[in-house]
Amino acid sequence: MLSASSIAWIGAIFLAAGFVKGVVGMGLPTVAMGLLAVTMPPAEAAALLLIPSLVTNLWQLFTGPAFGALCRRLWTMMAGIMLGTVAGAGVLTGAHAGAASVGLGAALVLYAILGLFKLSFTTPARHEALMSPLVGVATGLVTGATGVFVVPAVPYLQSLRLEKEDLVQALGLSFTVSTAALAIGLFRTGALASPAAQLTGSILALLPALAGMFIGQALRQAMGVETFRKVFLVGLLTLGVYLVLEALR
Template identity: 90%
Template sequence: MLSAGIIAWIGAVFLAAGFVKGVVGMGLPTVAMGLLAVTMPPAEAAALLLIPSLVTNLWQLFTGPAFAGLWRRLWTMMAGIMLGTVAGAGVLTGVHPGAASAGLGAALVLYAILGLLRLGFTMPARHEALMSPLAGVATGLVTGATGVFVIPAVPYLQSLRLEKDDLIQALGLSFTVSTAALAIGLFRTGALASPMQLTSSILALLPALAGMFIGQALRQAMSVETFRRVFFVGLLALGVYLALEALL
């Protein structure tokens, strides 16, 4: 049974994570995993994440203009994400939670640095057939080991130079597949076996949706660029903290 303090903390985390997603269009699993890992093992945090992540990403996926075309273009990447996540889930749920926390911290640091430096590249169309499944498997392995979906999926999808709406929908597709694959991986390893975990994840959806709607409403009234810098600096600090705590 979770204490009242932990329940309040979980609610605050998902409110904040939903707010970030509402403002910048992504970041819910990254923020939620990073903050929850401060107070619980990464595998438990990942189980809480499943329903809020799935619902918000499905919303993002099916409000875009070109699902069928994106699926035909990216299905090999999605297959790689599924395989890599299921294969890597043993790290997240294994007997060495410190390794999972250190990996999560490293993923957050890398993501924050890429965001702050605006590092990017362009993927030539002739290389997509080879690189899409490789990017998918790499993303899946990182997801299975850390519960974070963004590396290298986000930089890779940005490198395809999709139109803005298509990119948002492609991110929704990638995050949805990652969430489903993580659920399968957690179930296979026995980390998602308790009805209490599913109930807690469903309840976490409420603050996540509230935060997302607030973020969407405030997007027009604030500088997204300023928020973006603060967001990445915060992730960098959190990632360094998690990595050092696990290693020291």
């Protein structure tokens, strides 16, 4: 049974994570997993993440203009994400919590560095058939081991040079599949020890996540997104280094 202070802390985390997603269009699982993993095992954090991530990403997915076209273009990547996540989900079990924390911290550091230095590349159309499933499997393995969906999926999708709305929708598709695959992986490995209680907690976490998302969207026009993006990435870098050092110590 969670204490009142724990419930308040979890609510504040999902409010902040939803706010970040509302402002920059992504980052809910990254922020939530990074902060939750400071105070609980990664498997418990991932279980809390499931419903808020699924609902907010479905919202992002179905409000875009090209659902069918993106599914046809990216289906091998989505299949790779599913396979990789289910295969890698065992790392989130209690016996490997330290390794999962190191992996999570490393993923946060890598993502922050890529964002801060604006390191990007372009994937030629002729290479998509090979790259998409490989990126999908790699993303799935990272997702299964850390609960973070962004590496290397986000840099790869950005490299496809999609139109703005298509990119947002493609991210929603990738994150939705990752969330569903993570749920399957956690259930398959027995990490959902009390599915009813954990899903109840995840449903409750949805409320502050949605509230934060609404606030973030409302404030998006009133603040510099580029400035916020830099602060966000520096925060992720700091948090990632902290998680790695704590786990190694």
